Amino acid sequence: MKPVCVLGAGMTGLAAARELEAAGAPVRLFEREDVPGGVCGSLCQAGFTFDATGHLFHASRPETEAYLEDLGLWEKMVRHERRAAVWIDRHQTPYPIQINTWGLAPETRRDCLLGFIRAWAAGGGEPENFRQWVLDRFGEGLAKHFFFPYNEKLYRIGCEDLSLDWVGRYVPRPDLEEVVDGALGLHRGGAGYNAHFHYPREGGIRLLPDTMASRCRSLELGAEVRAIHLGQKWLELGSGERVEYSALILTNGLPWICDLLLDELPKEIAAARKALRWIRVLNVALGVEGEAPTDQHWLYFPDPELPFYRVGFPSNHGRLAPEGCHTVSIEVSMDPGSAEVEKEAPAAEAALADIGLLQPGRIRSRVIQVIDPAYVVYDHYRREALELLLPWLREHHLLPSGRWAEWKYSAMEDAIADGRKSASAVLELQGS
Ligand SMILES: Cc1cc2nc3c(=O)[nH]c(=O)nc-3n(C[C@H](O)[C@H](O)[C@H](O)COP(=O)(O)OP(=O)(O)OC[C@H]3O[C@@H](n4cnc5c(N)ncnc54)[C@H](O)[C@@H]3O)c2cc1C
Structure with missing residues (x-):
């Protein structure tokens, strides 16, 4: 047969x-x-374990847990409440930004809040692309400070060229009260599909x-x-x-x-x-001496001046580094076929050091990976x-x-x- x-x-x-x-x-x-x-x-080097960027398990279907239990895996996984933040102009505020603008600079926060209120009052139209959808749902401030630059950096095309086929599950929609509370720092817990996740206690993903x-x-x-x-x-x-x-x-x-x-x-x-279009991701994975510079699991960077769109600190959620050390994963989006790895990787490290999140002299291990394909472009x-x-x-x-x-x-x-x-x-x- x-x-x-x-x-x-x-x-x-x-x-x-x-x-x-x-x-x-x-x-x-x-x-x-x-x-x-x-x-x-996952790759192991000099006592560090590196995944292909953050790989965190989200079990949203009941059968997933049963499947992992059957494999004896569920008991080896630890549940974590997400600690993620958005970094704008050297200010850090929890993710998702739309219900957490309290940590931003006052002028940025004002832009975001006013823009949202205006969009809310306008009631929204029938958007045909991601750009219009963001403006309708979140308003000009959040669009300008986060959604446009972040998504254009990641997908490497204009937001007007992105369709709406992917947004439902991945971009949570808040109501007005949540946004106002978020601007005042009145927390109500996590939101979105990845508010918590599971990760192996040890061994990497x-x-x-x-x-x-x-x-x-x-x-x-x-x-x-x-x-x-x-x-x-x-x-x-x-x-x-x-x-x-x-x-x-x-x-x-x-x-x-x-x-x-x-x-x-x-x-x-x-x-x-x-x-069909896609992007590649350059993952600069580092094993570094000393405590991690933040307790966050990962940070988002919409700023177009910074080469990376996201930086993770995976040892904050798993035993992935020797005692007294931590791991960092710097993610840079690249077009398919471009051969910029030798230039992009050092530039990414230098930019992270520049904002105080990396001490280059303390790097003990480095793995540079190109994930191709990494994200489908919708x-x-x-x-x-x-x-x-x-x-x-x-x-x-x-x-x-x-x-x-x-x-x-x-x-x-x-x-x-x-x-x-x-x-x-x-x-x-x-x-x-
Ligand atoms: C940067 C990044 C971050 C992610 N983060 C998360 C996360 O945090 N949480 C999450 O749940 N998911 C995450 N994902 C998604 C997750 O990794 C994928 O959904 C999942 O691993 C896909 O598995 P797959 O088997 O479909 O594809 P793959 O893992 O790509 O497997 C395909 C396999 O086919 C093999 N292959 C290819 N061509 C051939 C050939 N000609 N002959 C034989 N073998 C071949 C490849 O070597 C590969 O092993 C992330 C993905 C990326 C890229």
Whole structure:
């Protein structure tokens, strides 16, 4: 019997393969790297553990907790209440900024509050892009001081070029009372999808994929899928082996799925593939001597003068550094293909030192990573491109699954759900 094949042993592929194995289906899981986990991995160096930037687990579905419990992972995770802040003009105020402007400079706070009140009074229209949506919901002050510069730094395009397809879950909407209370410093607890999170007590985030992989008999490491023949339903590995599949679940990025296909792509499919946009993230991960300069888990930096959009202090939520040391993760957004790493990494460190959050002389360990792809850009072409690409691939018995293959913004919890859902879809099709 031909196996179900799964490309990629990140969280999505591991979840899919485990599900298929449990149902007794023949399955082969191919991972090109020598370790499982994909972007949910951790590197160890000189006693420090570094994730690919902050990787914090949000369990919003009841079945997620049960899934991790079954793997013996839940008891190894610690719950943390989020400590995150926004840094503007050397002032720091808790995140989300829209209900916490009290920590900002008085003029900035006034701008934000007045702008919000005016937008609230205007009642809002029918925004067609992220720029209008922000102005309608949050007003000019919050737009100018946070939402515009932060999102333009991260996504590297104007806010008018971003669609609204991603905002619902990730950008909390406050009411007027919350915003006024927030300007006066009257706290009411966390808001948003990440008000608390779970993280392994030790071992870094790779504890999750490592544990899943240890229960996965079908995993083959160092096995890169080099080509796929849609018509004849086989794939070719780097070793030259050809594997015929009954179904193929793919978890790599959608553009690269298209590039693996040996069959000629219809014109509109090739055009849709070209329209997909994303950004890379340069992660400068540092192990530093001494106490962390802040107890925050991470800080957001909208200021266009600073090269980074976010800086995390991961050892504030896990045992990731030797006694008396801490870890820092500096995140810089970069266009795909640009080769600026050698310039950007030292510039990011220097800028962090300049605002007093890093002592360069105390750096003991450094890992520089480029995460590519890192974030899908939700521009106005994305939806149209997906409406062509995803059904076309499914018609050809391929199942794109997870953050990159479905070309979306999603988290580790979603990866587990996506992988399991794809496995169920295959099993249903095959009548098991
Ligand atoms: C900067 C950043 C920060 C994030 N922070 C968080 C967070 O705090 N919390 C959270 O929940 N989520 C976070 N995420 C999202 C989370 O990492 C992803 O949702 C999840 O890890 C995606 O898993 P995946 O298996 O779909 O993809 P991946 O992890 O990318 O796995 C795909 C796998 O496919 C393999 N592969 C690719 N091509 C081939 C090939 N040709 N042959 C064989 N193997 C191949 C790759 O090596 C990789 O192992 C973050 C993501 C990024 C980029």
